[in-house]
Amino acid sequence: MKAPDYYQPIMPYLVVKDAERFIDFLKDVFDADIRLIVPREDGTVMHAEAVIDKGTIMFANANENYLSFPAGMFIFSTRAIAFYDQAIAYGAKSVQEPDRREYGLSAGFEDKWGNVWWVTVPD
Numbered sequence: 001m002k003a004p005d006y007y008q009p010i011m012p013y014l015v016v017k018d019a020e021r022f023i024d025f026l027k028d029v030f031d032a033d034i035r036l037i038v039p040r041e042d043g044t045v046m047h048a049e050a051v052i053d054k055g056t057i058m059f060a061n062a063n064e065n066y067l068s069f070p071a072g073m074f075i076f077s078t079r080a081i082a083f084y085d086q087a088i089a090y091g092a093k094s095v096q097e098p099d100r101r102e103y104g105l106s107a108g109f110e111d112k113w114g115n116v117w118w119v120t121v122p123d
Contacts, residue, residue, distance in 0.1 A: 004035070006035060006049075006051050006054075006056050007056060008055065008056060011055075011056045011057060011058055012057050012058070012071060012073060013057075013058045013059065013060075014057065014058070014059040014060075014071050014113075014115065015059065015060050015061075015062050015066050015067065015068050015069060016059055016060075016061065016062060016068050016113045016115075017061070017062050017068045017113065018061070019044065019045035019048060019059060019060060019061035020044075020045065020061075021112075022059060022113060023037075023045075023048065023050070025090060025111060025112070026050045026052070026057075028086065028090055029083055029086045029087045029090055029092075030050075030052040030075075030083055030086075031052075031079075032050040032051060032052050033050065033051045033052075034048065034049070034050050035049045035050065035051055035056075036048060036049040040061075040063075044061040044063065045059070045060055045061040046060055046061070047059075047060050048060065052075060052077075053075070053077050053079070055075065057073070068113065068114075070113065070114035070115050070116070071115050071116075072115070072116045072117075072118070073115060073116070073117045073118065074117075074118045074119075074120070075117065075118070075119045075120070076104075076120050076122055077119065077120075077121070077122075078121055078122070079121075080104075080105065080106070080107065080119035080120050080121045081098050081105060081107060081119070081121060083117075083119045084098060084107040084108075084109060084119050087109045087111065087117065088109060091112060092109040092110060092111050092112070092117075093109060093110045094107075094108070094109050095108040095109055095110055095116060096108035096109075096118075101120070103120060103122075103123065104120045104121050104122045104123045105120065105121040106118065106119065106120040106121075107119055107120075
């Protein structure tokens with residue numbers, strides 16, 4: 001298999017309930033580019049890939065064989081605070097309001113799937 005040019009050496013893989021809604025979340029909050037969706041026979045998402053800035057995440061819809069589980073994500077982006085604001089507007093729960101840290105302006109939120117996203121604007 002020839003790897004797509006947007007693959008990195010390490011990419012998170014999330015298993016979520018209602019992957020179709022998760023796709024909407026990624027697009028609305030992060031302006032994610034959905035690069036691939038592979039459906040199962042029942043129409044649910046077997047595998048999908050999204051690019052946020054230059055980072056790729058992979059994900060699938062949970063089922064009886066692949067249970068959902070929360071993850072922690074870290075995004076370093078000049079758009080980090082916009083991501084935070086859009087996530088809160090989308091219904092995410094704030095776990096850290098935007099705050100200046102030694103490494104940049106940082107914030108955190110928990111999405112409806114239990115994933116915690118840390119977003120930072122680099123200095």
